[in-house]
Amino acid sequence: MRVHRLKRLLLFGPYIVFIITLVLCMVLFAYLRREDEKIEALEEEIGHITVNQNGLIEKVSSVDSSVDELSSAIAAISNELSLIDIGAIESAKSNASSVSDDKAWPRRVYLTFDDGPSANTAKILDILKKYKVKGNFFVVGTEDPELQKMYKRIVDEGHVLCMHSYSHRYNEIYSSVDAFTADLDKISALLEEVTGSVPKIYRFPGGSSNSVSRLPMKEFIKVLDERGITYYDWNVVAGDATNPMLPADKIIENSLCDLNEYEEAMILFHDLANKTSTVEALPAIIEAIQKNGITIAPIDDDTIPIRHYTNNN
Ligand SMILES: [Zn+2]
Known part of the structure; x- marks a missing residue:
């Protein structure tokens, strides 16, 4: 198996x-x-x-x-x-701003005060001294010995003393060439007596474009020309001539809002005794002008004549 x-x-x-x-x-x-x-x-x-x-x-x-x-x-x-070139850009920028500044603000501003002297004139002189600026005072005649001292103080402190007639009464001054000349003689003599010289600047009461003169203004201008006296009007109005008195903030606004319209701005203020709001407004106006780098100047030979009169007046 x-x-x-x-x-x-x-x-x-x-x-x-x-x-x-x-x-x-x-x-x-x-x-x-x-x-x-x-x-x-x-x-x-x-x-x-x-x-x-x-x-x-x-x-x-x-x-x-x-x-x-x-x-x-x-x-x-x-x-x-x-x-x-960054330098060129900066320069161009500064040129551009200076051009616009030129357009925006005048080359010089003149502070002009009419109708003094009064107690307010001393206060205005104190303010101008504080801000180190010079003003232009278009004074009228006064028989008050204390107020007459203001003429001298204006000159002594480097301001420009100018004439604004003796009486400031339109109906008298503008009634004839003789009346105008007599008034001019009177204020010239007073100022010469107090200060030692006759001012060479004049402002017509009511301005050279006033509508109250009975004669053509060129008749009176001729009298000034013969004496080598230059007249100035204004192009900016503080608005302090009105009654009742304008509040200070309105005077500030009026004084500054039109400045950019002119290469040279001449502001019309009044230093009458009742114009206290003008005194109140002045520091803010000066500060605003200085803040913009504009010169506040006394009238001199380089000042552009600011005049309202034309041959049609
Ligand atoms: Zn006046």
């Missing part, structure tokens, strides 16, 4: 071994195939990753090149800026 079984084993053994080997090979092949597929899938994934990575690299490099372009643009602009 054993021999028979051994013979059968020897006969079928190789077949069995072959079949087992074949099955093992098939299993192994299937396994390898599956692993291959896995590897392929992995490779594909890696490929995608690589593609994405390349895309990223591409994007990064394009950002890089944009940054480079930006940098060179900035460098170019910096270079341009360095070539621009």
Whole structure:
């Protein structure tokens, strides 16, 4: 039995071994195939990753090149800026502002005070002294010895003493050339007596464009010309001639609002005894003018004649 079984084993053994080997090979092949597929899938994934990575690299490099372009643009602009003359720009700016300043504000402002002297004249002189500015006083005649001292004080403190008639009575002064001349003689003599000299500046009561004169104004101007006396009117009105008295804030507003209209501004104030709001307003007006760098000046030979009179008057 054993021999028979051994013979059968020897006969079928190789077949069995072959079949087992074949099955093992098939299993192994299937396994390898599956692993291959896995590897392929992995490779594909890696490929995608690589593609994405390349895309990223591409994007990064394009950002890089944009940054480079930006940098060179900035460098170019910096270079341009360095070539621009900053001094010239500053100078142009200052010229521009000075041009606009010229337009916005006058070259000089003249503070003129009519109808004094009075108790307010001393207060105004104190204010002008405090701000170190010179004014122009168009005075009338007075018989009060105390007030007459004001003529002298005006001159002594460096202000311009000017005439504004002796009587300030329109109906008398403008009634004839003789009457006008007599009045002029009277104020000239008084001021010469007190101060030692006759002023060379005059302002007509009511201005050279007044409508009360019975004669043409050129008749009176001729009298002044013969004596070498120059007359001035005004181009800015503080508005303090009115009754009742104008409040100080209104006087300030009136005095400043029209200044930019003129290359030289001559402001008309009044230093009569009842014009206390003018005294009150004066410091703020001076401060505003000085704050804008404008010179407050006494009338001199360079002052532009500010006159209302024309040949048609
Ligand atoms: Zn007057």
